[in-house]
Amino acid sequence: MGTKTVKTIEDIAKLANVSKSTVSRALNDSSLINPETKNRIKAIAEEHNFCMNLPARNLSRRQSCTVGFVTHSHQCGFTVEDMFGLEIMSAIGSGLDVLGYDLLLIHMKPRDNSWAHQYFDSGRVDGFIMMKTGRGHAYSKLLSEMNAPFIIWGVPEPEINGCTVTGDNLSGGILATEHLIRIGRKKIAFLGGPEYDLEAQLRQKGYETAMRNAGRKIEPDLMVNGDYYLESGKTGMQQLLEKTPDVDAVFVCGDVMAIGAIEVIQKSGRRVPEDVAVVGYDDLAIATYNNLPITTVRQNIQMSGKLLAQNLVQSIKTGVVTHVTVPVELVVRKSA
Amino acid sequence: MGTKTVKTIEDIAKLANVSKSTVSRALNDSSLINPETKNRIKAIAEEHNFCMNLPARNLSRRQSCTVGFVTHSHQCGFTVEDMFGLEIMSAIGSGLDVLGYDLLLIHMKPRDNSWAHQYFDSGRVDGFIMMKTGRGHAYSKLLSEMNAPFIIWGVPEPEINGCTVTGDNLSGGILATEHLIRIGRKKIAFLGGPEYDLEAQLRQKGYETAMRNAGRKIEPDLMVNGDYYLESGKTGMQQLLEKTPDVDAVFVCGDVMAIGAIEVIQKSGRRVPEDVAVVGYDDLAIATYNNLPITTVRQNIQMSGKLLAQNLVQSIKTGVVTHVTVPVELVVRKSA
DNA sequence: CTGAAAGCGCTTACAG
DNA sequence: CTGAAAGCGCTTACAG
Known part of the structure; x- marks a missing residue:
């Protein structure tokens, strides 16, 4: 409860010597109102720092906004x-x-x-x-x-x-993969999301499209699923490194997993990005704030x-x- | 607008053959109501999946909850x-x-x-x-x-x-500093917040307290202010390294700044934590998810x-x- | 214990 | 253009 004295449209109505219907219309910019009356009422409302009771309005209009x-x-x-x-x-x-x-x-x-x-x-x-x-x-x-x-x-x-x-997950997958191709990577892996996840599926499709466009083969050994959690970034990367020790790039479907992947890569004695380049997804705050700022696909x-x-x-x-x-x-x- | 037919306490009142006052009281668990009536009404409400209109209640009670x-x-x-x-x-x-x-x-x-x-x-x-x-x-x-x-x-x-x-910023500062002392660090620096910031002031007081308790001297050269942003973590650490090249630990007043500090330490050719130990503050998600998980003071x-x-x-x-x-x-x- | 009535602060047909 | 009146869906003295 504030301390103001002018709290309802009725208070304004009295001050303006009109009905509260008129105040309501004026404050709602109804076209029915005489412009002069409207301005007078608005001025009074302004002067008293009036704020209409929104719950009441909403109840009346049967909405909650x-x-x-x-x-x-x-x-x-x-x-x-x-x-x-x-x-x-x-x-x-x-x-x-x-x-x-x-x-x-x-x-x-x-x-x-x-x-x-x-x-x-x-x-x-x-x-x-x-x-x-x-x-x-x-x-x-x-x-x-x-x-x-x-x-x-x-x-x-x-x-x-x-x-x-x-x-645009498809384009995102393409952008990420094309970047890795452009910087000269030969064995580009894909660390995806859960199988049922449509966003991840589209990113994967983007990866495959970019690979094919560049005349690359899609190799199952270069692809593994994750679940967006940090841990799955680690285990996923582990698997990729085991299957393909000379992997030199990975497109990871999420920034958090990318962080896990980077950790595993470094632990294996490889350098990022020199030995293995990593591209993430989402551009979360942690992508910037990570110790090694992550190249990633920014969602707007x-x-x-x-x-x-x-x-x-x-x-x-x-x-x-x-x-x-x-x-x-x-x-x-x-x-x- | 849903498709249900029972939407107001009046609807319930009709079904129960009572007044809406009674329904209102029953649904609000008023002690005035006959327990049987109350249960009957509640059952009917339940059965029809009734949800009271909250904005209306709030308007009446002059609150918004x-x-x-x-x-x-x-x-x-x-x-x-x-x-x-x-x-x-x-x-x-x-x-x-x-x-x-x-x-x-x-x-x-x-x-x-x-x-x-x-x-x-x-x-x-x-x-x-x-x-x-x-x-x-x-x-x-x-x-x-x-x-x-x-x-x-x-x-x-x-x-x-x-x-x-x-x-408890004071205790936080003490905990962080005592940890660094306990693990045998000799030159423990403090990377603080803005001068006006009371939280940072207390953390600093904690740092000083722990240092004194351990018989260490408070050296101005080991203390520098930051502003919680990543960048200030970098510049602050840079200054500390220049003033005291053999600094072997730093208590940083925020996890984001700690990340900046770690980056600078590593770039200088030093290892974390072997050469310089870093303790952060807050235990943000990024503290865990950082490439090098950060030892930090967790706010509950x-x-x-x-x-x-x-x-x-x-x-x-x-x-x-x-x-x-x-x-x-x-x-x-x-x-x- | 229960109900009829007034009220919360708005909006909006309806009548003028 | 303006106002009196009914209504939004509740609550709560007041009376019984």
Whole structure:
């Protein structure tokens, strides 16, 4: 509770000698209002530093102008998805701000699907934003059944009937691989994501495309799957080194795994990038801040956040379902 | 809008053949209600998957059950405060959840103080959480003038009249330094924060305390200020190496700066930790994920988030202003 | 224990 | 162009 005396449109109405209907219209820039009256009212509001009660307005309009960002609980420390998600969340916030929407954090607990009802049916949020996860389908179904607008960061799939925004994974894979080819590497390996992961699949496709375009063979011994965690970067790289000791480059599907890979390479007595060049993916903060700054494929996080915001709000307002792909770019640092 | 037919307490009232007052009381576990009636109503609500409209309840109760987490815009990339803040935000979310409060993200723009009015006077949030910044005082004053409850992550200061939660910086400094002494280092340097920063001051005091306790001299040549950014870790370490080439350990006031310091040490031809041991501060995700995992002082982020949540809500409800210090612990990894 | 009524602070047909 | 009135979906004195 503040200490101000002018707190409702009724207070303004009295000061301006009009009805609160008129104040409401003036403050909402209704075209029905006499311009002079409107300006007079606005001036009074301004003078008193008036802020309309938003919950009341929202109740009346039956909307919340708020969207929920769905996160998992971070009890067990951070994963890549968390880090990437955290960075993008910030961008989403800016994007929503200019649209007059707010961002609410929603923590969903492990085996609890009640968050969707709790936040949507209660009128707390008008829609949801979530990062793609393995269980994306389940959540997507849940939300569709509730008729809740939502948008997902991830590759569009037939089963998911909400909006999507994703990076251009195919181009990303090509860019990374072409860079390694360009700097003269002969045995270029691929350290991927989980098999079911569509983003990783596309990055792999990019890798294969670039290899073929350069007249290279795709060798199964040069390809291994990871799961985006640090540990899998280490074990994956270990395997690659064992199968192909003279490997001289690796395109790793995530920056965190790339860090693991670099560690293993160095431990094996090889130098990065001299003996083995490493390209990562995502351009997380740790890519820059790592001891050996990582050459990586940058996802345009600012633009992605903005698009997630805009397209979700559009979907809330009109029901239009969109799918967009955001361009990526190669950022050359020291690891390749 | 969902597709359900039972959406208001009035719908439930009809089904149960009672008034909506009674439904309201039953669902709110009022002691006035006949237990049988209460159970009957609850069963009906359950059966229809009923979710009360929270904005309406909040409007009626004149509260929002929402607190705002104030962040800066991240246009120019991440800084330590951002990374630490991001991690703690997640913990705050969990903490608020069990109290029935929601977390709203507030992006404040560079030279714009309107966020406070916009979110508080509009009834959008009941209070604020913010990370300590150089301009903490200004914001603190702003919020106090509005009578807005708030809590700050940072060292309490007379000018700041809201709640605070902070790590035990003094102990942190002692722990880090004692570790370096214990592992036999002779020339232990201190790479601090900005001079005005109270947290860094306390860490420095911890360093000095541990040094004195061990009968060491405090040598100005072994101490230099940084600003938490990567770059200052590099330049700071550079200076230390020039002033004291045989420095064999450094306590760095932040993990990001520690990464910069390690890079400079290695570039100078020295090994970490063999030639120069490095202890960081914060235990950010990057401390683990760094190429050379960093020995650091862990701030208990989970507990801190929980306390920030609990004490702010308490302050909202009762006006009580609290100041708490959270214990820290040393995490030994590879850099020292 | 329960209900009718007023109220939270807005918006918006409806009437003028 | 403006206002009186009903309504958004709850809560909570007040009366019984």
